[in-house]
Amino acid sequence: MSTRTGSGDVKQAVQDLLHDALARRASDVHLEPTGEGYEIRSRVDGMLKPIDRLDAATGRGYVNRLMVAAGLLTYHLDVPQEGQFRIELDTSAERVKALDLRLAIMPTTHGLRAVVRLPAELLQPRSLETLDLPAATYDILQHFAAADGGMLLMCGPAGSGKTTTIYALLEHIVQRSSGLSVISLEDPVERDLPGVTQIEVTPFGNLTYETALRSILRQDPQVLALGEIRDRATASIAVQAALSGHRLVSTLHAGSPEGAVVRLLEMGLEPYQVASSLFAVVSTRLLRRGSAEAGYAGRVPIAEVTSVTPAVRQALLAQGEAGAIRSAIESADGFVSLRAVAASLVHAGVTDEAEVQRALGG
Structure with missing residues (x-):
């Protein structure tokens, strides 16, 4: 998987990233800083799977965009932060006008690490009958x-x-x-x-x-x-x-x-x-x-x-x-x-x- 450099609208790129995670039925999206840039992974069926690699500047742009959406302080680089933001996403079944996502930020030796938690109601069965329990x-x-x-x-x-x-x-x-x-x-x-x-x-x-x-x-x-x-x-x-x-x-x-x-x-x-x-x-x-x-x-x-x-x-x-x-x-x-x-x-x-x-x- 090659490392991509940034191009185009960061806001739209982040929107596309989250829409892709939803399509994959992911529960979380990880933006992890490394010595070479950022690695994007999504958790599907409990397992983290690599999605993309970004150069450091582009990856930090993605993280900044998420922080702005969640009302976090982009200039605080040395403390953990948590927040929520609302976004409009399409599902395969219907238009979902508002989804509440949670964002957690953690400083690391290579930069800010971000994890987005997608809404549980999109993945969790709603009834005992549909859980398929023993x-x-x-x-x-x-x-x-x-x-x-x-x-x-x-x-x-x-x-x-x-x-x-x-x-x-x-x-x-x-x-x-x-x-x-x-x-x-x-x-x-x-x-x-x-x-x-x-x-x-x-x-x-x-x-x-x-x-x-x-x-x-x-x-x-x-x-x-x-x-x-x-x-x-x-x-x-x-x-x-x-x-x-x-x-x-x-x-x-x-x-x-x-x-x-x-x-x-x-x-x-x-x-x-x-x-x-x-x-x-x-x-x-x-x-x-x-x-x-x-x-x-x-x-x-x-x-x-x-x-x-x-x-x-x-x-x-x-x-x-x-x-x-x-x-x-x-x-x-x-x-x-x-x-x-x-x-x-x-x-x-x-x-x-x-x-x-x-x-x-x-």
């Missing part, structure tokens, strides 16, 4: 939507479909249970959810998850969604909310259900609190779909579900060790692991073994 996962989410209380945790690495699943679950609850008070605390808000009061928190500012959650509990909520449980204070409030009759769903950065449970214990929660409040843990990953024409095209979720069975409760209360909890999870009737779900998709020709190894390791 049957056991779909069933547990349906049961949670109708429950009286409890805490549902979504775990997995970044980009594994946790937020997409929570959004679909909240829309499912709103559509099927009118009159509920549903509130979400997010960092940041990914897309608008009609019927849900969405609050954007600032984890390192004044409106943190902890302060927002404490206040929200006095706002008469029935269903709560947290972008993430990050610390002991938030975990403690979340558990108390679940124990007092609220339905609460949150993400937790852990690689497995047993890892999620152990992390809650490491945050200082008592084993009996976790055992009594936890409705289920869903661990997710996304696999790229095989395509004879394009190698891979699109993604399909895999997931495993852990409920607090008597064996899991006993392991949690007795030791709280990951190995013992995992053994109890696997002993449950009907349990299907991530690898077993992935193997069924390989057998059905939906994906291949190389993609499973990429996502789950050897």
